[in-house]
Every structure is written in structure tokens, then in C-alpha cells.
Amino acid sequence: MRALDLIGGTELMSEEHCWEFLASEEVGRVAEVIDGRVEIFPVNYGLDGHAIIFRTNAGLKMAGTFGREVAFEVDRIDETAHLGWSVVIHGDVQDITSLENPKRLEGPRPWSGDKDFLLMIRPRSISGRRVSSLS
């Protein structure tokens, strides 16, 4: 069931629809506050049930994450048709590198070399919207 957002041609997505969309994509963006500054970086991710899993190297990306809330966004935009989907999750980040769950350790394979840490975002909230052109 979808609800229409009357402000500006966006259509709110059901939670079920949000998860279907997340399952169909593999690149998202993590936004977090590190040393008082908002940082944002793309990651390739996988799902473990209703949790987001991604790998990362140590360093900047790790510094502000553990136990703190981050935002995670996935979208699919068709710039020609002016149609798009965007799903945003808020949740805490956990280091699950040491967990010996084969499925989790298999995780999403990073494109850019080995990543030392396997992180999980457990959603506290999820929301999504579909944007379509009014013209």
C-alpha cells in the first residue's frame, strides 16, 4: 500500500517496498558525523535479513561509526525520464568482523580491494519515496 505525499509529486513507499528496492540494488551511501563534520561515501552492500552489511578499510570511515547512528541511502535515478527512487535508513553501526557467521563473513564483495572490517547497520527506521516528473 502506498501513500501519496501531496507535497511535490513524491510518492511514499511502504516498508515492504523499501526492502524490495534495497534487495535489488548493491551500491548505497553512508553518511555520518566524523569529528563534527558530515561525511558521505559510497559502499557496495548486501542484506542480511533486514540489516545492511558492507565492508570497509580502517581509517576515516571507521572512526566515527561504531555504536553511532548513521544514515544509509540507496537510490535509482533515471535522469532522462526524471523518475527515481530513494530509500533512507537510520541505524547504528556494529562491527561484525569477528562473528563467525559464514553468510555474514561472505558478505558483499568490495570492488576496490580487500577491506578489513565487516560492518552492519541495524535499521531503527526506514523510509522511501518515489519521485516522478510532473511535467
Added chain:
Amino acid sequence: MRALDLIGGTELMSEEHCWEFLASEEVGRVAEVIDGRVEIFPVNYGLDGHAIIFRTNAGLKMAGTFGREVAFEVDRIDETAHLGWSVVIHGDVQDITSLENPKRLEGPRPWSGDKDFLLMIRPRSISGRRVSSLS
């Protein structure tokens, strides 16, 4: 001139290359802290020289922005080829709605109906990287 980032197959982009990339895209994501929470949302944007311009409605997106630093990210990911580009800008947000600069007021046309405010991000920093598969 490009510099190789030896950690994990990413290639740092020159500032000039970052701007060329930004000029070739039209959808980015703004991340900011609103009421202590990181928010992230996609916008369609345009460039005015070396500044980012986008329109937005009043409300959540506006609440935390004026005069505060935000992060703005644009990427182009080829999920099949495992190739991607990502550029991140940090800068302050200004409300330029009332400025009678025709070029600015023309701005990027929002897809999802009328947006009341025209905002500008003036970059304090810009960085970009190209990610390629090592496999």
C-alpha cells in the same frame, strides 16, 4: 594529473577532473545534521561556476542548512563493470532565493514539482576518487 591511492584500488581525482565530473551529472545527495541526526537526500543540481545550486521545499531539508556545513556527493556507478566515480564537496549552504541573478534563478529544474527555495553550496573542499575492480 592523477594520484594513485595505494589503499584498495582507488584513484584520486584532480580538482579539475572533479568539476568536469560534476558538470556531467545532474543528481547528487546532500548530507547534513538536523536536530542531531544525519539526514541524506537526493537533489537535482546545477553548477554556477564552482558552486552547487539546487532547489528545495521548506521543511526538514531546510531546517538545518543555512550557514552550516553540509556534504554533497555525486557518483556514477557501473554495477556490472564494477567501475565508479564519486566526488564529495564540503561547504556552507546559502539561501539565494531572493537574488535576482537570472542565471541562478533559472537554476536546475526540480523534477518533483515547484520548490520554493533556491540554495547554493559554496565548496570549502572537493575531493574525488575513481574506484575500479581489482578482480
